[in-house]
Amino acid sequence: MKTEDFYYDLPEELIAQHPIADREASRMLVLDKKAGKIEHRYFRDIIDYLNRGDCLVLNDTRVIPARLFGRREGKEEKIEFLLLRRLEGDQWETLVKPGKKVRPFNKIVFGDGLLVADVLDIEEDGTRIVEFSYDGIFEEILDKLGQMPLPPYIKEKLKDKERYQTVYSKHEGSAAAPTAGLHFTKRLLNDIKDKGVDIAFLTLHVGLGTFRPVKVENIEEHHMHAEYYNISKETAQKINIAKEKGRNVIAVGTTTVRTLETVATEDGIVVPGKGWTDIFIYPGYTFKVVDKLITNFHLPESTLLMLVSALAGRDNIFHAYNEAIKKRYRFYSFGDAMFIK
Known part of the structure; x- marks a missing residue:
């Protein structure tokens, strides 16, 4: 299968530049993956x-x-x-611009010396391994000096940092938000729980693997960047009970899908644990755990678009995307939602 098979043309004005005021008021395109039928709703209707x-x-x-x-x-x-x-201690894998200026043994100074990075090595993919030195608590210094890593297609400055966090975010470590979850409010989650739906949490720290462009012609030759995950016994038990009873497992976001499909056995049993995953899901993949998916609209030729095409079928996804463009949905990180049922 070719990378170009996952290209579509998107008008630039449909790329959402900021989050809407009410998280759950986003629009939601509902796609029936078996019938190919499309509905247009609002996210609160989930x-x-x-x-x-x-x-x-x-x-x-x-x-x-x-x-x-x-x-x-x-x-x-x-x-x-x-x-x-984070690799170990104060060593980090980093992406650096301009890369040509930064070589091993260089020192990079941040905040007039509040934070200093020693460049240790350059990886094959061009990322740098660095070690930070500082006085105090690293997270506090990072909070003072760092900026939220918004994707390059977002040109407007984010006024409120918390709008690039889910309302249930807990474990720090991501370089990008799991954006499908940005649509939930605490009220909506409480209503879902009151309906008798089991809510379970896992952690996958989102790195560049999710967003790096596919540069090879044949998608089978693409290699994902590894990302750290952690899934508890409680979460695994909730999912396994749902599967045992014939109920649906609904993943919120492609990061959740990748974690669940990584830790599942061939017969669909979710095994708790922690580790690194570089799983790449594209059409032809057989899902072991995930039945339905809440997601956003993804970039052309991206691994995320390939993943949702694996779940719903490429033709269904492209039909849905064409409908979303016609109906002027908002795309990408701060955009509208899609529910694949």
Whole structure:
């Protein structure tokens, strides 16, 4: 299957530049993956599609202010860091711009010396391994110096940092938000729980693997960047009970899908644990756990578009996307929602 098979043309004005005031007032395109039928609703209506005994699974990762601006020691040019993942201690894998300016043994200074990075190594994919030195608590310094790592297609400045977090975000470590969850409010989650739906949480720290462009012609040759996950015994038990009773497992976001499909056995039993996943899901994949999916609209030729095409069928997805464009839905991170049932 070719990467170009997942291209579509999107008018630039449909790329959402800011979140709407009321999270659950986003529009929601509902796609029946078997019949191909489409409905147009609002996200608050998601409760109508969830039933007692179903299990709704959410990713409770929290985005860190992972974008840092500094300079090489003794130089004036601006250097941009994007923290991708913590390796051990104060060592991090980072994306650096401009990369040509940053070599091993360089020191990068942030905040007039409040934070200093020693460049240790350059990986094959161009990322840098760095070690930070500082006085105090790293997270507090990062909160002071760092910016939220919004995707490059968002040109407007985010007024409220919390709007790039889900209302249930808990465990810090992501370089990007699990955006399908941005539509939930605490009120809506309480209503869903009151309906008898089991709500379960897992953690996958979103890195660049989810968003890196597919640069190969044949998608089978693409390799995902590994991301850290953690799924508890309680969450695994809730999901396994739902499957045992023939109820639906509804994943919120592609990160949740990737975690569940990573930890499941071939017969669909979810095994608790923690580790790293580089699973790449594209058409032809047989899902072991996930029945339905709440997601956003994804970039052309992206691994996310390939994942939703694997679940709903490429033709169904492209028909739905064409409808969404005609109906002027808002696309990408701050955009509207899609429910694949």
